[in-house]
Amino acid sequence: MPAQIPVTLLTGYLGAGKTTLLNRLLTASTGKRYAVIVNEFGEIGIDNDLIVDADEEIIELNNGCVCCSVRGDLVRILGGLMKRPDRFDGILIETTGLADPAPVAQTFFIDEDVRRKTKLDAIVTVVDAMHFLDEVRLAHTMEEQVAFADVIIVNKCDLILPSQLVALDRHIRKLNPYARVHHAERCAIDLREVLDLGSFDLDRILETEPDFLDGDHHHHHDGGIGSLSIGHPGEVDPDKFFPWIQQMIERFGPDILRMKGILALRDDADRFVVQAVHQIVEGIHQRPWKTDESRQSRLVFIGRRLPEELLRDGFQKCCL
Numbered sequence: 603m604p605a606q607i608p609v610t611l612l613t614g615y616l617g618a619g620k621t622t623l624l625n626r627l628l629t630a631s632t633g634k635r636y637a638v639i640v641n642e643f644g645e646i647g648i649d650n651d652l653i654v655d656a657d658e659e660i661i662e663l664n665n666g667c668v669c670c671s672v673r674g675d676l677v678r679i680l681g682g683l684m685k686r687p688d689r690f691d692g693i694l695i696e697t698t699g700l701a702d703p704a705p706v707a708q709t710f711f712i713d714e715d716v717r718r719k720t721k722l723d724a725i726v727t728v729v730d731a732m733h734f735l736d737e738v739r740l741a742h743t744m745e746e747q748v749a750f751a752d753v754i755i756v757n758k759c760d761l762i763l764p765s766q767l768v769a770l771d772r773h774i775r776k777l778n779p780y781a782r783v784h785h786a787e788r789c790a791i792d793l794r795e796v797l798d799l800g801s802f803d804l805d806r807i808l809e810t811e812p813d814f815l816d817g818d819h820h821h822h823h824d825g826g827i828g829s830l831s832i833g834h835p836g837e838v839d840p841d842k843f844f845p846w847i848q849q850m851i852e853r854f855g856p857d858i859l860r861m862k863g864i865l866a867l868r869d870d871a872d873r874f875v876v877q878a879v880h881q882i883v884e885g886i887h888q889r890p891w892k893t894d895e896s897r898q899s900r901l902v903f904i905g906r907r908l909p910e911e912l913l914r915d916g917f918q919k920c921c922l
């Protein structure tokens with residue numbers, strides 16, 4: 603019987619740093635090849651474009667959250683991958699920030715075919731050190747993500763004070779006394795702490811959640827979180843866009859859990875990536891547009907009570 607392929611499940615709330623970690627895993631010279639499954643929330647696939655151009659096969663799992671509606675798709679994708687196990691040494695799955703890891707983990711034990719051919723190696727949860735304690739009061743999913751973890755990466759340590767980190771660690775330990783906890787900036791961590799750990803422990807999970815293997819988990823996403831995708835088949839005026847987005851973030855930042863965009867800026871040969879997590883905004887010139895790519899712009903907001911009309915109209919006014 604062929605060896606079971608190890609699967610690493612990357613979870614963590616919106617904007618915690620999952621893609622940052624994934625990019626590290628894919629660019630590190632581990633000498634191993636991975637198939638990557640990315641699930642995202644929001645209508646226009648952006649995550650896929652933020653993942654480094656690696657040799658690895660990247661499969662997008664769209665149209666819903668992996669922990670609910672697209673679980674059947676996950677089983678099918680895994681089934682397809684298993685037909686050519688010689689192509690890679692492991693599978694990495696990045697869930698949406700809103701996913702409860704439990705039903706995803708459950709897939710590896712309930713589906714017979716998946717269970718025979720794969721092995722859940724570890725659940726790795728990335729925590730946003732700056733926003734976790736505020737947000738966890740509203741989002742029960744964050745607690746689940748921490749409670750189920752085998753490894754917790756407390757990321758963005760550059761954005762908080764050491765005393766805040768102590769309080770955060772204490773909170774995390776209460777939710778999960780078992781996991782290994784690492785502190786990091788931009789998920790810089792020795793990859794031996796993340797891959798090939800063999801640390802997922804079904805018995806430990808069954809102790810805390812005795813019904814883990816019993817049929818479907820009915821997961822309810824934390825209420826009131828929606829997404830808004832806006833696309834424009836052309837360029838954006840940077841002199842209008844930057845002041846506008848700054849203003850929107852200042853005004854609605856507490857409710858904007860996540861914003862990501864890929865923009866074609868006027869007179870700019872590079873694709874511009876803009877991202878925000880609440881009020882923390884970042885923008886980078888990602889890479890030159892390829893000759894066969896059309897210079898289009900798109901923006902996704904994920905949050906509570908998003909002022910859809912205002913965001914849509916405002917963005918349109920920045921478009922050329």
Ligand SMILES: Nc1nc2c(ncn2[C@@H]2O[C@H](COP(=O)(O)OP(=O)(O)OP(=O)(O)O)[C@@H](O)[C@H]2O)c(=O)[nH]1
Pocket residue numbers: 614615616617618619620621622623649698699757758759760761786787788789860877878879884
């Ligand atoms: N200051 C700071 N920013 C970080 C750090 N790690 C990641 N970021 C930034 O935080 C934002 C979100 O990072 P991602 O890696 O895309 O987060 P994610 O969890 O994949 O986000 P979603 O897939 O949208 O849930 C990006 O703008 C990153 O550049 C960190 O340690 N410090």
